[in-house]
Amino acid sequence: GGIITQTPKFLIGQEGQKLTLKCQQNFNHDTMYWYRQDSGKGLRLIYYSITENDLQKGDLSEGYDASREKKSSFSLTVTSAQKNEMAVFLCASSSGTGFEQYFGPGTRLTVL
């Protein structure tokens, strides 16, 4: 088995601040994802990456940057935090798109 870890678990920032969320997986999966889950709603894809150094935009990429420098890690940057993007950010990985995704525990973002 493997595990996905996300840091930090809770992230508090000021409006307009640049914030970075990190994700690590030890499944040796090629594909990694960042999703945003707003309270009571489904998941929306921000970015995904099918291999090291690859980046693909999801429907919600505006206002975010991502980086996949190593196969095992995928980071997400909120370029200018806004109050309306307070949510849980979920990282996931899979052996490829169209296959079972394994999710991390999430980072809850609060913007003051």
Place this chain on the structure above:
Amino acid sequence: GEKVEQHESTLSVREGDSAVINCTYTDTASSYFPWYKQEAGKSLHFVIDIRSNVDRKQSQRLTVLLDKKAKRFSLHITATQPEDSAIYFCAASRDSNYQLIWGSGTKLIIKP
């Protein structure tokens, strides 16, 4: 854009009864339909999926049915148990190169 809809936001059944959670999708080209479960305070994990080359798939107490004509798929849980209580998310995608489109979730409550 393409959508996946879960019409029941909450479903309550008695322990031991069956539960059915329904989803509809708009993209006729969708071919992959996974289901994920999110227990209270936890992240998502995969439960079962179906691909468009079949119309039924069973795994123990779970069965997924796919009706391509109606663009509808459903998750059937038999002999429900307290540990089935969770939010269930359905999703759909075209094929392995496309992102998943997620439903908004159905909260399943198992009453004693």
